[in-house]
Amino acid sequence: MTKKETALITGATSGIGYDCAVILAERGYDLFLASRNRSALEGIKAAFEPQYGVAVEILSVDLSKAGSAQLVFDHGAQRDLEVAVLINNAGFGAQGAHVDLPLAAVSKKIVKSSLNI
Secondary structure, eight states, rough: OOOOOOOEESHHHHHHHHHHHHHHHHHHOEEEESSSSSHHHHHHHHHHHHHHOOOOEEEEETTTSHHHHHHHHHHHTTTTTEEEEEEEEOOOOOSSOOOGOOOHHHHHHHHHHHHOH
């Protein structure tokens, strides 16, 4: 049996991340999905595996927290996942040029993000 290519998608439970997961599953990629929303991840896994015939690995992680990227890497390495496609979609936004944003505004976004607000 030929091993399928794997796509790692962060922020995979809604919006662009979810849509990318659908497209890649339709194209036969196995998925490694990371998001803060464990129940949504579990629902996607339960739906996609039988619907698209792909393997879906999930990891509930808040990528706004220090060390979280290492957790994603370690999780993939422990499961011998070779990531062929990365869609790094998790994040938050503030309007304006980054250099012009007040540090307090950026910090507030990070705190709100980690609290699921």
